[in-house]
Amino acid sequence: MKFDELMQARRSVRKYQPKAVEPEKLQALIEAVRMAPSASNSQPWKLILVDDPAIRQQVARATFDKILSFNQFAMEAPVIAVLAVEKHSLLTQVAGWLKDRPFYLIDIGIAAEQFCLQATELGLGTCMLGYFDEDEIKKILKIPRAIRVALVITVGYEAENQPIHAKVRKAADGMSSRNRY
Numbered sequence: 377m378k379f380d381e382l383m384q385a386r387r388s389v390r391k392y393q394p395k396a397v398e399p400e401k402l403q404a405l406i407e408a409v410r411m412a413p414s415a416s417n418s419q420p421w422k423l424i425l426v427d428d429p430a431i432r433q434q435v436a437r438a439t440f441d442k443i444l445s446f447n448q449f450a451m452e453a454p455v456i457a458v459l460a461v462e463k464h465s466l467l468t469q470v471a472g473w474l475k476d477r478p479f480y481l482i483d484i485g486i487a488a489e490q491f492c493l494q495a496t497e498l499g500l501g502t503c504m505l506g507y508f509d510e511d512e513i514k515k516i517l518k519i520p521r522a523i524r525v526a527l528v529i530t531v532g533y534e535a536e537n538q539p540i541h542a543k544v545r546k547a548a549d550g551m552s553s554r555n556r557y
């Protein structure tokens with residue numbers, strides 16, 4: 377797939393087939409995160425791929441609750457990726473603090489998009505989830521208390537016959553400008 381086609385093809389997938397994801401595809405997803413750029417090359421991530429059915433269901437259950445249940449579809453995803461914030465270099469910590477800019481979150485966002493684009497290229501669907509019970513996920517996956525969980529991503533083969541909605545995006549001249557704000 378050419379890059380522009382890949383970009384257009386990636387979209388959030390919220391309905392999955394029960395089919396497992398092949399180990400070599402999971403390896404390619406790890407590589408996509410591993411190769412992502414990061415501030416001062418500090419690579420502030422740990423990618424946890426959860427495909428054990430019992431653990432996966434527990435993690436999925438931690439992405440919705442009675443108040444906001446829109447992530448219930450995570451229960452069907454055959455793989456759930458969890459991106460935790462690994463220790464980042466002192467340089468990025470100081471620079472981030474001085475400039476009031478959370479570089480590690482920018483880095484994780486880039487890595488997450490690389491993950492999702494690679495998944496699309498491999499015929500897999502993904503959905504990034506920002507709404508989850510962080511403490512619960514940390515407990516399930518034995519993530520140390522001091523480590524934050526930044527993002528959860530569901531992964532799997534999209535269920536067949538899903539209606540494909542047009543991407544709703546701001547018009548180019550509304551979200552970009554030249555030479556001034």
Ligand SMILES: Cc1cc2nc3c(=O)[nH]c(=O)nc-3n(C[C@H](O)[C@H](O)[C@H](O)COP(=O)(O)O)c2cc1C
Pocket residue numbers: 386387388389390446447503504505506507543
């Ligand atoms: C940081 C972040 C958090 C998100 N959290 C959720 C979420 O909790 N649940 C969900 O269904 N989608 C979530 N999304 C997916 C967005 O809703 C989706 O990317 C957006 O509507 C654009 O649609 P598209 O991905 O199909 O292009 C999240 C996306 C991002 C980047």
